[in-house]
Amino acid sequence: MEGARQHIKPTPHRPRGGGICENQWMDLSPPDALDETATQPLLICEHCDTVHRRGPLAKGEVAECARCGAVLERCRGMGANALLALILTALVVFVQATLWPIVTLGLNGQYVDATLWDVIHTMWLDHSQVVAVLAALTLFVFPLCKIFMLGWLLLYARSGRRAPGFRRLMVALHHLGPWTMSEVFVLGALVSIVKAHLYFDVLPDPGIYAYAGLMLLITLFAGVDLTRLWDETRGESP
Amino acid sequence: MSQEAMSRHLPRAAELGLIGCHVCGQVCRAVDADGDIQACPRCGSTLHRRKPAAYTRTWALLIAGFLMYIPANVLPIMRTASLGDIDDNTILSGVVELWVKGSPGLAVIVFCASIMVPMLKFLALGTLLISCRSGSNWARRQRAKLYRLVELVGYWSMLDVFVVALLTALVRFGYFSLVEPLPGVVFFGLTVVLTMFASMCFDPRLIWDGKEDSDD
Incomplete structure (x- = not known):
């Protein structure tokens, strides 16, 4: 089984691959035990329920779901x-x-x-x-x-x-x-x-x-x- | 590798025993020690794998919306009276008038917002409901996109309602000229609200449930 794939697209459509190891999600601590204030390592697409590993986003970048293409999160340029x-x-x-x-x-x-x-x-x-x-x-x-x-x-x-x-x-x-x-x-x-x-x-x-x-x-x-x-x-x- | 083939192996929350909170996006374990589905630890909303009773609620609201849509189109939405001359406008005749006398560009926008968007909502949500119920794996990405389009453009249908409201408030010249709202506009407003609720009740995750994509 393959691990969750990170699929980040900077605003113009070139996919910029995340070199994520397979099965990495298996090593994660149980999500409900997460410190609420810590940045979550996982992200679930609200449109298709696919689990993604969260990657860092640069200013103006948008992460899209690899399965359904919905926007997972976007990094706004403004503080x-x-x-x-x-x-x-x-x-x-x-x-x-x-x-x-x-x-x-x-x-x-x-x-x-x-x-x-x-x-x-x-x-x-x-x-x-x-x-x-x-x-x-x-x-x-x-x-x-x-x-x-x-x-x-x-x-x-x-x-x-x-x-x-x-x-x-x-x-x-x-x-x-x-x-x-x-x-x-x-x-x-x-x-x-x-x-x-x-x-x-x-x-x-x-x-x-x-x-x-x-x-x-x-x-x-x-x-x-x-x-x-x-x-x-x-x-x-x- | 095609998008479709690639997405085949992506794990879904239900397989991993996880639930994503609908409200704040928090990733939670599906069940606690007692085996119950709990509330989201971060925002306190009730967690559910899929929106509750998505099919029933969406169908009910969509049908109700459609029933309102019939009088909204048949009945006039606005009465223009000037010097004793009374003219009742339906949604369609308003578009035609704008096209003939005013600006065709704006007529196209109004046509899209008042006629195409509601029709799109009925057809798209109906298609989604039927195809998801049968667990079809036909054109999943496109259907997901269709749902997002419906969500995005849905509320622009209120355009005609606001036009009637604004003209009613502005055109108050007594005997010389007067605009009154007619019942059609109320039905149209209700159509927009009901179909907005319908698309909110639908759960796009259902598109991806059911049959797995064929492995070959």
């Missing part, structure tokens, strides 16, 4: 400090995107503008409460929770510590997963503007610029592998 700075920027931009009007429509000298909350409020009044709740959760509550939770975790992670509530927050962040949809809303705003432009004067408001900034930040964050925080921090995790 906790840089991520915290980005999160704080995201908070500022998010507050602006939420409070400021997004666009103004004009017709015969009459002008109407709308903020995110106007959007949610009108849907609630217009018998589409389901949509109002969905929008409030995915565009306001969840993104805000994500920003605060990440900010809190990173504040401590800067010095390699675990924030109070680390364990619960990490689990909560995992479950938030795809339920933050600000980037979809930005595209939606774009489509709305094009549609409205047929009949009305469209004037961009500061909110749309804030959303554009938020979209950039979300893209930057898409490449961040948060599970690494488990390995990069030490200490109590109540």
